[in-house]
């Protein structure tokens with residue numbers, strides 16, 4: 001059984017590292033947020049004016065705006081491949097991935113989880129971190145890896161050869177719909193679902209669909225906690241990233257996963273940054 005108290009004691013070292021990192025780097029967030037308003041208004045904002053921690057977000061915003069001027073956003077533009085690769089290598093993205101997967105593994109031991117499930121696996125960056133950790137820790141639970149895109153899952157199939165001790169299954173699942181029957185039949189509960197940066201491409205109602213299959217969720221996603229919106233929210237909205245309000249997501253979580261633990265609550269409380277980025281919730 002998991003409780004807020006035993007989650008806290010199980011992840012306290014991870015939580016401290018995560019919070020310390022965020023507090024160290026996020027103090028200037030409002031400066032970036034206000035400059036993103038200027039970018040949205042069409043003003044020239046040189047990268048030198050942006051605090052270094054936000055350079056990747058700045059580059060994204062700059063390219064989205066540039067594409068708008070050049071006729072619209074295009075996912076096949078080669079500039080995006082470079083941006084994705086650079087984003088995945090930032091210290092924050094690495095720490096985010098490490099923290100999501102390590103928390104998932106520790107909770108799995110605590111709650112006797114029988115199956116791991118990843119949604120929106122993308123280029124398998126997070127999946128690879130998970131497989132690496134499972135192998136190191138000899139936690140050989142089956143891992144179900146899902147996404148909407150077939151090509152993404154074909155890439156992931158190749159991971160089976162690199163991590164032969166772990167039963168890996170891939171499935172197509174658009175989380176705006178209920179999970180496919182075949183997936184429901186194959187998993188053994190309790191199921192722990194983890195993800196990073198996927199729900200913000202979908203919508204709040206995905207929680208209902210995820211609740212049909214998962215008992216515990218580790219959500220590495222941005223949820224707007226304070227309600228403040230800035231230029232970057234609207235700029236990223238042009239490529240399908242929706243600001244998800246925590247107050248709305250909480251109402252749905254309360255129905256399906258009534259127990260919740262916000263790992264980085266202390267960061268928002270201290271620096272008032274709008275987004276939280278890591279929630280654990282369970283039935």
Ligand SMILES: C[S@@+](CC[C@H](N)C(=O)[O-])C[C@H]1O[C@@H](n2cnc3c(N)ncnc32)[C@H](O)[C@@H]1O
Pocket residue numbers: 119120121122123124125126146147148149152173174175176195196197198201202
């Ligand atoms: C920013 S990528 C994140 C990839 C991966 N989670 C990671 O952290 O490296 C977002 C992923 O969400 C997937 N995605 C977007 N909408 C989705 C939906 N409705 N259902 C399932 N996956 C979705 C995309 O295909 C993409 O692979």
